[in-house]
Amino acid sequence: MKAAIATEQIEAPAARNGKPTKAGFYERMFYRAVSDNAIGSLTVRLCDGSAVQLGAGTGGVAALMQVNDARAFKAAVLRGDIGFGEAFVCGWWDSEHPDLVLQWFMDNAESTPTFAKRLGRSIFTAPLSFLDRIAYLLRPNSKRTSLRNISEHYDLSNEFFSCMLDDSMAYSAGIYRQPGDSLHTAQMHKFETIARKLDLRPEHHLLEIGCGWGGFAIYAASRYGCRVTGVTISREQLEYARRQVARAGLEDRVEIRFQDYRDIGGNYDRIVSIEMVEALGEQYLDTFFRRCSELLGPEGLIVIQCITFPDAFYGRYKKDMDFTRKHIFPGSLLLSIRETLNSLGRTGQLSLYHLESIGQHYARTLSDWRRNFNSNLSRVKELGFDDAFIRKWNYYLQFCEVGFRSNYINDVQMLLSRPHNEGLKNYPYPEPRQRLS
Template structure:
């Protein structure tokens, strides 16, 4: 495709001529859909995605011609999935309420569905998740007297880690019924119900004032129309000397404006209503809608590539269990494409992931540097 990366020699086997129509009419989404339909196969799907990423101009051209006629339909579909109060609930259900037993098949025992941090080559996925949680707690210098608010509970991993290891009180919220039920059971089983308040509320409905705020890869589900609303609420929830740690998947500033309008495979099939922010988009929103300022940013995109590879391996090792839960071959191929699509994007730095430390005006951050080991 015009790039000289010799390590990216890929093999694609076309099994059905419908593949060509899918590409012509659907562009990059057509490539994904034809894979889901088993119209083509490859020994290394991630490398195919990397090749796509390295030839972005070619991929962009795939969205022209006949594919341009279907683009308005895809954009209309995405617009209908806006993250209003009602829309957010529907979009969360579309992904996270597939069932806790499904996610257990590829997540590590912490049930953290976000990038880990691998300090050592032989770190397990569970260790990488724990490294990430410890880094967040260390960055915020959590203390037993701290009142912490978390936006986006997940399955309760951060709340339980912070409460157990740092003694602080954590109030955490989710709008997923499945995650709420699982997290509540885990909290009760761990004897942490006196340290953790679990809510089932939209972040826009939260009240109170807290010392620290944590949000791990939740902003991607907010939607770009609501970035200002999100950061305004975060600011309002923090005391005048409060601090916040957000972990966010990011896209380059140069591609953000086009990406927020376009509908790719992820928006269409995996995370309806989502939008990956850029660092500049976050900074602009912070300035416009809050009194928060950024004091530190750690970027560790290659750790997410490793995380996705670990998830994908676990998923493949449990294919029979996935099928036993009633999921189809098309569903399995869609998830394989999802894992590889994201891993390839991180490997070629089309997307990355960062931890951002944000503080309120009266916060006084010590003059110390905490290096991110790689």
């Protein structure tokens, strides 16, 4: 399977003799763009064996980047963050530790134009990035487009995701209570934390919006005895989840539907959505929370786990594009806490009653996923995924890991309910967890 990278838009222009022209101009522009970076250092080793060191070396990481093709500079200058990632996928630059290269840029985000544009600063690079923004705007998450967007990611194949995820097939941040916790243990801790926040009981009917491969639905029904309705718009996930429910002997308590959240009917005691709202898009955020308010019973509780972007920079973020939104999660948009609260205020009586940050746990989750993925590369290749796809997937995992580790993005669990809910008076908050080492 070929990785979809827009190389046709970033090819170096050919000289009269048919050979690529020298990239000296773009190389100089690249150095100029990062000339104010003062945290840590980045050594750029060039094709001819020479090297250029960037950064003051004060604190931060010491990263090494090998440039294999001068087109890497042009890609970064003309297409910003997206072009830099695409150049890595194409093999135009490499590193034994790409995460350190990305960390260096993250550490210097306020002085790096391609990152600083999201922080409200002016930018003189990435003049072609508007093309990516236009492509994004052409994919709003209507019912029809949502099917396409979700399918492009989640229908890569169940076998592919099993090469990366734990046995529960949970594709969201786990919670590591102890330094030695495995990925599976962390996912079970996450399930238990959510179940306790929901105060699940056998008499409850739980709705899971975006149930994935069914891991939490099975956990909730088997551990707490409640009835669960899960919905997904991924055909691959639907078939897998139904098989797992049958294997667990829970068909009398768990129903998995192929259904858009906008078409759900009925009334539910509890609602959960684990890292699904990122797929809504700004246009449909109010629609989602309005639907949740309509579906929730009078004494109901909702837990939303979602990835968030800092409020201070959110306006710029919404207008920009990044590598993951273009190549990994088409049509997606992270929320901010303020944006969520504003939407709740516009759409019903739901209010935020508890919020917990688990962003650092996501960094470790991503590290475990990447380790699993690279331990199963032979299987990944047998499934038909080529080297470019593997490089793209590794870049995505490391890009996100560095983002969480740097607190550039966060992951939170939000408890929502209505005023005058008597059940909140004796709310059983989870016990404090040990801090990650």
